[in-house]
Amino acid sequence: MLNKLIANMLPYMPKKLIWVFSKRYIAGETIEEGLLASKLLNEKGIEVTVDVLGEFITTLDEAEANMHEYFELIERFTNEGVKGNFSIKPTMFGLLIDKDVCFNYIHEIVALAASKNSFVRIDMEDSQCVDMEVEIFKKLRSEFPKNVGLVLQAYMRRTISDLEDMKELNTAASPINFRLCKGIYVEPESVAFKGYEEVRANFLAGLKYMFENKMYAAIATHDKYLVDESLKMIGEMNIPKNMYEFQMLYGVTPELRQSIVDDGHLVRVYVPYGIKWFRYSTRRLKENPKMAQHIIKALFIRG
Numbered sequence: 001m002l003n004k005l006i007a008n009m010l011p012y013m014p015k016k017l018i019w020v021f022s023k024r025y026i027a028g029e030t031i032e033e034g035l036l037a038s039k040l041l042n043e044k045g046i047e048v049t050v051d052v053l054g055e056f057i058t059t060l061d062e063a064e065a066n067m068h069e070y071f072e073l074i075e076r077f078t079n080e081g082v083k084g085n086f087s088i089k090p091t092m093f094g095l096l097i098d099k100d101v102c103f104n105y106i107h108e109i110v111a112l113a114a115s116k117n118s119f120v121r122i123d124m125e126d127s128q129c130v131d132m133e134v135e136i137f138k139k140l141r142s143e144f145p146k147n148v149g150l151v152l153q154a155y156m157r158r159t160i161s162d163l164e165d166m167k168e169l170n171t172a173a174s175p176i177n178f179r180l181c182k183g184i185y186v187e188p189e190s191v192a193f194k195g196y197e198e199v200r201a202n203f204l205a206g207l208k209y210m211f212e213n214k215m216y217a218a219i220a221t222h223d224k225y226l227v228d229e230s231l232k233m234i235g236e237m238n239i240p241k242n243m244y245e246f247q248m249l250y251g252v253t254p255e256l257r258q259s260i261v262d263d264g265h266l267v268r269v270y271v272p273y274g275i276k277w278f279r280y281s282t283r284r285l286k287e288n289p290k291m292a293q294h295i296i297k298a299l300f301i302r303g
């Protein structure tokens with residue numbers, strides 16, 4: 001209860017204090033820091049997917065600036081040989097302001113990545129965005145079948161039917177590439193499963209569907225039960241290594257992550273960086289309110 005209260009106060013706390021706890025989850029503010037964190041992960045045999053923080057925009061000028069930031073990111077990371085790809089949030093490119101402009105900006109980003117033989121993952125945002133993000137993905141996939149992927153959220157009731165709907169896009173030459181995660185936004189029961197076990201069950205049902213239909217699965221979870229069940233499914237269904245990977249967020253469950261790497265599976269870490277780290281951090285800290293205890297301790301220490 002107290003933890004939750006403190007978590008809700010986070011946005012009003014001094015930025016410097018929040019940073020003490022956020023640095024675990026964020027590579028830094030600059031592209032150099034994003035590069036450094038990614039190279040250090042590469043040295044441990046881990047690949048990355050890099051995200052520029054900045055989902056909260058109100059003008060198309062900001063959307064255009066975000067596109068240019070991704071251009072720089074893609075140029076720098078591919079030129080410097082970082083093993084990894086890129087994640088984007090469509091709202092950062094104006095999805096909720098003008099969806100055609102947003103599509104054009106994302107198209108430019110994916111075209112640049114494709115020219116470098118790289119890959120862009122479209123993150124899935126809250127339920128008002130899902131139809132539009134599926135549509136953007138479908139259009140881009142027809143032009144860049146090897147260079148673009150989407151996220152599906154296991155808490156959404158529609159996820160299996162989205163998979164069925166997109167099955168026709170799948171080909172052996174370019175398997176459709178989905179990241180499967182639980183889903184992070186607060187959604188009404190009418191669209192999302194609310195029970196912990198229900199979400200887990202839908203996650204495994206979605207994963208099974210992807211494997212049965214020869215789609216590429218990026219298994220994004222820190223839930224040990226789901227990691228173990230996924231590994232069991234991979235073994236039982238004899239899924240080849242080029243058809244799946246595991247994904248985790250920067251700074252979360254590094255021991256579990258390392259155990260998967262040590263077992264010989266590909267792991268990719270989602271590396272966020274950027275000056276807009278504050279909103280991202282307060283959301284991460286709210287997900288894990290126990291950390292708020294440390295914040296209040298630090299408040300006292302700072303007097």
Ligand SMILES: Cc1cc2nc3c(=O)[nH]c(=O)nc-3n(C[C@H](O)[C@H](O)[C@H](O)COP(=O)(O)OP(=O)(O)OC[C@H]3O[C@@H](n4cnc5c(N)ncnc54)[C@H](O)[C@@H]3O)c2cc1C
Binds near residue numbers: 125185270
């Ligand atoms: C690579 C990646 C990309 C993602 N992309 C999206 C996306 O596009 N759209 C979307 O809606 N969601 C996305 N998510 C978030 C996801 O939907 C979940 O909210 C998040 O991963 C927590 O779910 P979980 O499966 O780890 O299970 P949980 O049951 O939430 O966590 C399992 C265990 O992991 C540990 N853990 C989890 N989170 C934290 C934390 N912040 N700090 C410390 N320990 C933690 C705890 O030990 C916890 O008990 C992404 C997640 C990952 C890993």
